[in-house]
Amino acid sequence: MSHIWQLQEAKIHLGNLIEEAEKHGAQLINYQGKAKAVVLSIANYRKLLKPKNTLVEFFQQSPLVGVSLDLDRDQDTGREINLVPPISSVAIHV
Secondary structure, eight states, rough: OOEEEEEEHHHHHHHHHHHHHHHOEEEEETTTTEEEEEOOOHHHHHHHHHHHSSSHHHHHHTTTTTTTOOOOOOOOOOOOOSSSSOOOOOOOOO
């Protein structure tokens, strides 16, 4: 269980704070009445940095493994559009 340390207490007892982090997990440090920092053991810190799974493992463990997806696209190219404006809308300068 984490302990909440006041900043001055944490400074004075830094060695104890580190030991507590190793034995009991995250240690919170309060400054001016608010939680401002956390001390973790190096083992817990490395766990946080390590990705849970690789991307390949993520997809292999997906609940959608084995689901058949329809990936065929409709071959319809859409309607033809005339991009040339009609003659009546073109301004003629003389």
